[in-house]
Amino acid sequence: MAIKRISINAEMGSDYAVHAQIRGHNLVIDQPKPGGTDLGPTPLELFLFSLAGCVASIARIAAGQQKIDLRGMQVVVEGDLNSAGLLGKPTDDRVGFQSIQIAAEIDADLSDEAKQAFLDEVCARCPLHDNIHYTTVVVHELSAAGCIA
Known part of the structure; x- marks a missing residue:
């Protein structure tokens, strides 16, 4: 691997x-x-933009592989979160997004069913979608001053 x-x-x-x-x-x-x-942009906006960019980029790759004439694509990503935790206020909610919605408009000569299947495949191949959808181990540590290259 x-x-x-x-x-x-x-x-x-x-x-x-x-x-x-x-x-x-x-x-x-x-x-x-x-x-x-x-x-x-804020980190949260950039995070959602990164997801939209990843979905669109993978769509371009997949369209080329499948010989689909993808003339364009609009991807809207929205996330819902309770900002209390990141502001240091007590909350029972987790600090991150509670939900993220991706809506895509695909400009290609495909039926709505084929467009949905294409979007499903694209999202399954998108590394950022995968990292959000499934558990990913994240490790954080304090680095010694001057040790970061």
Whole structure:
């Protein structure tokens, strides 16, 4: 089994903005004003956008493999969460999204049933969809100062 590790190095200074350079692309995650400087999406928005981007990218790959003329695709991802926990307030809910909904409009010469089957296959092949749908082990640790490359 070939395992590929994808690593992201993000840095935050004295404000809420978190910066990363990924393959030459400068990205910013920020919070809206007044707390942040609104330089970019929040981590939650970026998470949902990442899921939409993954679904669309896998759709493009699958369409090419299946010789489907995929003229375009609109993917809307919405997530519902109780923000009390992330704000440090007591809650019985988990801190993460309680549910995530993906709605896709597929521009291709397929019946609605074929479009649904295609979307089902795409979501089954999407690594981010998989990580959200199934349990993934996440480990966190404190790194010694100056040890992060």
